[in-house]
Amino acid sequence: METEKLPALPFDEWTETRITVHLLLQILGKTRLKSTTRKNHWWYITLYVTPRGFGTYSIPINDGLDSFEMEFNIKRKAVIISQSSGKEIVLSLEDSPTIADFYTRFMGEINGIGVFPKFIDRPFDVGIDKSFNEITEYHHYDWKYINTFWKLMLWNNNVFKEFSGRFYGKTCPVHIYWHHLDLVVTRFSGKKLPPMDKSARILEKETYSHEQISFGFWVGDNNVPEPMYYSYTYPSPDGIDEESLQPKGAFWQNSNGSPMAMLRYEDVKNSTNPRKAVLDFLESTYRAGAKKAKWNIDELTVPDLDQL
Template identity: 35%
Template sequence: MELFPAFPLDEWYDTKQTLHRFEQIVGKVRLAHSPRRNHWWNVPFHLTGSGITSRPMGLVDGNPVFTVDFDFVRHELVASNLDGHTAAFPLQGHSVASFYLQFQSALDSLGVDGSIPSATPFDLPDSGRPFADDHDHATYVPEHAHRYWRVLSQVNLVLEEFAASFSGKTSPVHHFWHTFDIAVTRFSPHPIQQPERAGGLVREAYSREVVSFGFWFGDDNVPEPCFYAYAAPEPEGLTEQPLSPAQAEWAPSGQGHLALLRYSDARKHADPRAAVLGFLESAYRAGAGRLGWDIDALACPGGVTDPYLGGH
């Protein structure tokens, strides 16, 4: 199977817009019905052998333990509870409105109250429209959804490999439904006092120094898939640090900068995986170095901290 198959945004834009909202619906259920974790680690999806999963939730909220999976091989939404009961329906053929109603019906059949406080898109152009009223986004091309999952799965394993070389506090590799990216974040113990006006999402996500890494499929601002990295708070002189490979660059983003490696450029390398790993490592050394982290002390090559193994 080809590593990093071609996947230009305009080829599957309509399916992405619909699927993004499907995932936000399930993601908001995850947010409402799972125990909160630091830096919102309870919220994202994780990868499975055929799609993405909410992971088990419930119990603490009075619901039975239940899980919701997107299956991008069979193209189904599958909800199940701990008793072994399952409710499933096809992903194709739904608008956001009909998906939302079908999903709520599936949860009801499992004895789950899947209510969410704000049943509207988060940080999307139609954020004021309830999911139940969205009949416009109704495109689901199975081939595109399957390729999205294939790319997501491949990137997931590259990020897992990169994550293994850091012994400090690090997030899981996880897929955020609000921004539709997959990311892993490294933390220092240094607290950051975010201003109250920054909002609860930012104050929790960035309560420590971080260097974060990820991949997204493109959006209206950057209309192509890219690997990215950033440091927060952004240190002085960050954009003066070198990046690898040669096609990588620092790009303005909001009030700071992103290290970017375009997916199309990574694909051109004889070893795309090595090119991406080199990019991530160069961005890490740029951010962590300028923030003053002890890079050598935090390293664990090959995911090993055992002092009796060679090289440690």
């Protein structure tokens, strides 16, 4: 996709489709959560952008002698469960199933291959207090917008990977956290933080165990009703919001009591060089946080090969 042709994704025009897709991906994510061995910072529960849509990659079964993976395959308009045995289960979405209908069929197929994930069968952090098998109001599959969403995530996935490769320190894969449906990459200084208060959720305790600078892209929510890039440093150092950001249009905004750097996708889409705009935003927000938190920026920077 040529960067000068980045597509529009108006928040209000695909709301029901966005929620349907979000719920569907939460079902896949929760299944991976309960079927995969633990990895630090919840890196074992995430989803990934694939050449066909969004998937889990390989998950071991049968004591590791076999594996399966799940993918929301946009090209085939289906969720596909692929097994190392060569078998493939296709759950078509072309007849626009409700989330309840999809969930019932999906769990039957997963159980049929010997996978019995015991997760909380309700959406997480999306404001819907129902079990998946009770959600009949979402059955919307506008494939034009689903395809646009995927292409945006695919493009940003590649940009984030380029940025990720510039750092020598611990870095998470570029992946999707399905509770907020945001594409994320995070850098760590290596510094362990004091344990959180016992009242904190296990989600936050595991996520924020070490000092970090996180970067993301998400297509918006009710609080920010448009696609947006963001970055924050945790813990947030004093004065970070006094640091300059790139490109022009990037700004600091208060988020839960701490500064968060933000850049509108619309500004990126309309820029003369969208890829450079995003990379400049990521680099400037990293340097703002690393400077204020006193990271050793020079030692952590990967030089060009001709500088080795």
